[in-house]
Amino acid sequence: MPELAEVSRIVHFIRQHLVGRTLTKVSTQNDDIVYGKVGTTASEFQNAMEGKKLVGAGQQGKYFWIVMSSPPHAVMHFGMAGWLKIRDADTYYYRTDKPEDKEWPPKYWKFLLETDGDPKAQAAFVDFRRLGRIRLVDCPAEEIRAHSPLKENGPDPVTDKDTVTESWLASKLKSKKVPIKALLLDQANISGIGNWMGDEILYHAKIHPEQYSNTLQDDQIKQLHSAMHYVCSTSVDLLADSERFPEDWLFKHRWEKGKKNVPSVLPNGQKITFITVGGRTSAVVPSVQKKTGPVTKDANGQDANDTQKSSKRKRSVVPKDESDAEEGIDGPKSKKRGYKRQTKKPIKSEETEDVKATNISRRRSTRLKK
Numbered sequence: 001m002p003e004l005a006e007v008s009r010i011v012h013f014i015r016q017h018l019v020g021r022t023l024t025k026v027s028t029q030n031d032d033i034v035y036g037k038v039g040t041t042a043s044e045f046q047n048a049m050e051g052k053k054l055v056g057a058g059q060q061g062k063y064f065w066i067v068m069s070s071p072p073h074a075v076m077h078f079g080m081a082g083w084l085k086i087r088d089a090d091t092y093y094y095r096t097d098k099p100e101d102k103e104w105p106p107k108y109w110k111f112l113l114e115t116d117g118d119p120k121a122q123a124a125f126v127d128f129r130r131l132g133r134i135r136l137v138d139c140p141a142e143e144i145r146a147h148s149p150l151k152e153n154g155p156d157p158v159t160d161k162d163t164v165t166e167s168w169l170a171s172k173l174k175s176k177k178v179p180i181k182a183l184l185l186d187q188a189n190i191s192g193i194g195n196w197m198g199d200e201i202l203y204h205a206k207i208h209p210e211q212y213s214n215t216l217q218d219d220q221i222k223q224l225h226s227a228m229h230y231v232c233s234t235s236v237d238l239l240a241d242s243e244r245f246p247e248d249w250l251f252k253h254r255w256e257k258g259k260k261n262v263p264s265v266l267p268n269g270q271k272i273t274f275i276t277v278g279g280r281t282s283a284v285v286p287s288v289q290k291k292t293g294p295v296t297k298d299a300n301g302q303d304a305n306d307t308q309k310s311s312k313r314k315r316s317v318v319p320k321d322e323s324d325a326e327e328g329i330d331g332p333k334s335k336k337r338g339y340k341r342q343t344k345k346p347i348k349s350e351e352t353e354d355v356k357a358t359n360i361s362r363r364r365s366t367r368l369k370k
Contacts, residue, residue, distance in 0.1 A: 002078045004061055004158065004192025005235035010084050011064050012239060013091045014057040018066070018123060021115035026050040028111045034127060035110075038135035038149075045111060048072050048136055054115075056141065060156045061191025065137070065144055072136040073144060079131030087122040110134060154190045157232040164190070166225040173213040173221060179295070180216065180224075181209030182278035192232070196251055199283045200231045203250045208289045209282045210275070215293030254283040 002010075026049045028042035035042050049068065056067035065075040076084075085091060085106050092101075105112055108128040115121040125134060137147050144150065155163040172190075176183060183189055184198040193201070202209050204227035207220055216224065238244045245251055247267065254272060256264045264272040270287050 001080050001194055002062065002083070003194035003197050004059075004156065004232060005197065005238075005240040007059055007062055007064050007078070007192070008158070008236045009240045010091055011057050011059045013086055013089055014054075014064075014066060014084070014123075017086050017089055017121045018054050018113070018115060019056060020054070021117055021121060022053045023049050023051065023113055024116050024120070025114040026111065029109065031110055031130065033130045034132055035134050038133050040135045042111070044136060045074065045134060049074065049111075049113070058144065058159075060145055060150050060159060061153060061187060062194070063150055063153070063191070067141045067144075071140065072138040073141060075135050075137050075144065075150070076125065077133045077149075079127060079129065079133065081129040082125065082127035082132030085124045085126055087124075153187045156191045157193070157228055158236050161229065161233075164225075164228070166222060169225050169228075170218075170221045173216055173224075175214075177212050177214045179210050179277050180207060180213045181280070181282055183213045185278060185280065190228075193228075195280050195282070196254070197231060197235070199254070200250050201227045203227075203283075203285055203289060204231060206288050206290070208291045208295065209277045209284060210295035211291060212294050217292070220292070250283055250285065 026046045028046045030042040035045065053069040054066055055069055058065050058067065063075060063077050065073055067073050078084075083092070087104055100107060104122070104124075106124050106126050108126045109124040110127055110132070111125050111134070113121075113123040125132070137144055139147055157164050173180070173183070176189075178186075181198055181202060184193045184201065185195070199209070201224070205220065205224040207216065207224060235245070242251060250266070250272070253266050254264065256262045256272075264274075264283075266272065266285065270285050273284050273286055275282050275284055
């Protein structure tokens with residue numbers, strides 16, 4: 001799923017290719033889930049966008065928006081597999097040689113934008129799983145973040161760096177008794193951190209993902225705060241291009257999980273193991289990330305190469321209506337088979353699939369090597 005860094009990448013390309021241009025043509029395909037789940041229709045989106053000038057773009061965590069010359073403005077979320085393609089621009093955060101990825105218009109498009117200018121720019125929101133969301137927010141541009149869904153989400157570690165201070169983080173951690181990995185993934189606490197970013201942050205902070213948030217000592221909170229800003233800012237600055245990530249990052253070496261006879265280790269030989277925390281698979285380096293306090297009791301650890309069985313890619317049961325996998329995003333919690341309740345109280349944030357969704361079609365989260 002696109003996380004803070006990947007969404008920042010697309011905002012960069014929107015500003016580069018679309019901002020300052022007028023949308024001369026907007027085409028939409030009706031989708032009662034992608035549009036309808038958030039109270040918008042495809043035709044309403046088309047009427048609101050066509051003929052207007054795109055004057056800006058912004059981001060809060062995994063949400064992003066385009067600012068039009070007059071309200072309403074479009075606020076979007078990619079869900080598990082959505083993306084914004086811009087024709088002849090390298091927007092993807094992973095490389096692909098699939099011929100269909102070069103087709104235009106692309107498959108599974110929800111809207112197509114065409115601008116004025118020579119050459120004109122063309123963009124398409126695509127989402128084959130229909131877990132993304134496209135909505136209109138009718139307010140002045142400077143008030144977008146004061147409206148749902150953004151107001152229910154926590155601050156963005158990059159955009160709101162002055163808010164996410166060490167003292168703010170300490171207060172947040174001490175107010176909850178949950179595994180620290182689960183706290184980081186809960187978008188009501190902090191916007192934009194997903195599975196790989198959460199693991200990277202905890203690795204650099206030398207904190208075990210199972211440890212309860214309210215048991216961290218002052219020095220650990222300081223390390224966590226520093227690691228959070230380091231990982232988030234660095235990955236955003238590099239436009240989520242993993243080929244440019246530092247070689248000592250966990251991200252560069254975690255993807256060997258499940259490959260037979262290929263050990264998951266860092267260049268220095270430190271072993272990477274995998275455990276389940278908050279319903280998500282977490283990469284951990286035990287020699288670095290020590291348990292220094294109480295931890296959650298329901299964790300299930302595994303070595304990626306213990307058995308041939310564990311080397312197989314596991315997939316959870318997917319509900320017939322995949323929108324239900326987005327538990328807590330735009331509707332009530334799913335009661336369908338395959339989604340296990342993780343906490344007694346529902347998380348109030350609209351975007352919580354990082355905590356609730358299990359490993360559905362695991363794929364690499366940033367730009368991959370050829």
